[in-house]
Amino acid sequence: MSDIEIPESHPRYQSLLTRHRIEEGVEKGITSQQGLIAQGRGEAFDYLLGERTIPSADDAARVAAAHLLLATHPVVSVNGNVAALCPAEIVELANTVDADIEVNLFNRTDERMQAIVDHLREHGADEVKGLTADGRIPGIDHERAKVDADGIGSADVVVVPLEDGDRAEALGAMDKTEIVVDLNPMSRSARVATVPIVDNIVRAVPNITAHARELADASREELEAIVADFDADAALADAERVIRSGSDGSE
Amino acid sequence: MSDIEIPESHPRYQSLLTRHRIEEGVEKGITSQQGLIAQGRGEAFDYLLGERTIPSADDAARVAAAHLLLATHPVVSVNGNVAALCPAEIVELANTVDADIEVNLFNRTDERMQAIVDHLREHGADEVKGLTADGRIPGIDHERAKVDADGIGSADVVVVPLEDGDRAEALGAMDKTEIVVDLNPMSRSARVATVPIVDNIVRAVPNITAHARELADASREELEAIVADFDADAALADAERVIRSGSDGSE
Numbered sequence: 001m002s003d004i005e006i007p008e009s010h011p012r013y014q015s016l017l018t019r020h021r022i023e024e025g026v027e028k029g030i031t032s033q034q035g036l037i038a039q040g041r042g043e044a045f046d047y048l049l050g051e052r053t054i055p056s057a058d059d060a061a062r063v064a065a066a067h068l069l070l071a072t073h074p075v076v077s078v079n080g081n082v083a084a085l086c087p088a089e090i091v092e093l094a095n096t097v098d099a100d101i102e103v104n105l106f107n108r109t110d111e112r113m114q115a116i117v118d119h120l121r122e123h124g125a126d127e128v129k130g131l132t133a134d135g136r137i138p139g140i141d142h143e144r145a146k147v148d149a150d151g152i153g154s155a156d157v158v159v160v161p162l163e164d165g166d167r168a169e170a171l172g173a174m175d176k177t178e179i180v181v182d183l184n185p186m187s188r189s190a191r192v193a194t195v196p197i198v199d200n201i202v203r204a205v206p207n208i209t210a211h212a213r214e215l216a217d218a219s220r221e222e223l224e225a226i227v228a229d230f231d232a233d234a235a236l237a238d239a240e241r242v243i244r245s246g247s248d249g250s251e
Numbered sequence: 252m253s254d255i256e257i258p259e260s261h262p263r264y265q266s267l268l269t270r271h272r273i274e275e276g277v278e279k280g281i282t283s284q285q286g287l288i289a290q291g292r293g294e295a296f297d298y299l300l301g302e303r304t305i306p307s308a309d310d311a312a313r314v315a316a317a318h319l320l321l322a323t324h325p326v327v328s329v330n331g332n333v334a335a336l337c338p339a340e341i342v343e344l345a346n347t348v349d350a351d352i353e354v355n356l357f358n359r360t361d362e363r364m365q366a367i368v369d370h371l372r373e374h375g376a377d378e379v380k381g382l383t384a385d386g387r388i389p390g391i392d393h394e395r396a397k398v399d400a401d402g403i404g405s406a407d408v409v410v411v412p413l414e415d416g417d418r419a420e421a422l423g424a425m426d427k428t429e430i431v432v433d434l435n436p437m438s439r440s441a442r443v444a445t446v447p448i449v450d451n452i453v454r455a456v457p458n459i460t461a462h463a464r465e466l467a468d469a470s471r472e473e474l475e476a477i478v479a480d481f482d483a484d485a486a487l488a489d490a491e492r493v494i495r496s497g498s499d500g501s502e
Contacts, residue, residue: 019288023284038291040287043288043291044291044292044296047437186298244495
């Protein structure tokens, strides 16, 4: 986390670091124009959320960790903004829960795919899927539907941070357990997720990893109980309430 | 308003048109990376606001029109996003209240300045200030402070849509009447404005023009009464309440 010359004590450190990484993402051909606009939307919701992880989002991150530990074949899906904002944190999460990493773009070009794969490798990723694209998500148009057959195509649990609504719906219809990270609790992606985490991905991804480490020795029964207890609608309603009221009830 | 092939009856027409204009702004070298992120922030706040002009913002637009009609030397300041989003509407406002138009960029380069001046001329602007840059706003660093001495430098009323917080503060300290259009009622720009209009500029700019036309025959006394009645803090508090609660009290 030392890639900008701003002291960590600066009150806007996290925000400035995030902005810096997004700009670097544009320079590297990772972040698209749509990605910059999406980043701005996220900033506004995070501002209203108080730029912190609210308790219900922390709970959801723990549930996500339990799902990932129970999974047979978990995959973390990475798009341009995710790669730009938290590449090392994604690699750490994937290593911790033994998940595949797959690059999966809404605006897919060979150049962007390769730039993102390279960026993830620079940040410690070993194998990165997504370039084969020999599988399809049913129900959405051809270009948007491309996935690796031995990656997202055959995954039972997928983490899709910042996913487009159409694809989040189509993945859900494939009976996959879908973990979505999205700052807008009213977005379609958040609404169709098995586990919606309403939080900034720069906070949420390391938080899922931390919970996965804590739960590493938990039994399947304990993990299944954590999963069974979760109420996605209640988590979304809570996040919307915090955004609307500015208070999480713990203050 | 016929620059995209989408019927005006489409429920997302305004949103799609806005997005299209911003993308065109990038192609023309008008909109910066920061501008795209700012556009996204605005989209999120507008979504929460219900993508409509709330009554307190309509009142503020009327007050802005009164200020502009009372002014000795009004200037409309234009940055990259403003030029991309509503060039013709800015020209119409300036013509209606007999104001100068001045291009004023946070990230100033000769290329962007010229591209924006050209874009405004294509949309009907006659004289566009900003290229001379022989004046300074005191209290901010040299590059950010550049204005035309016979433009913003000597204006008594300035319209600064989507202005940066530091500069909005510095302009306020110069004792200018500052009309700010900003979708975030908590932003510093909105908070230092004489008249903050919490609304999308694609709605707010034509709305100020419409109010100026309605008030064209009003006496100075009537205009001064409109100005005197306005409470900026109350307008901001109302906008924040609508954003947080989702209701403007009129429903």
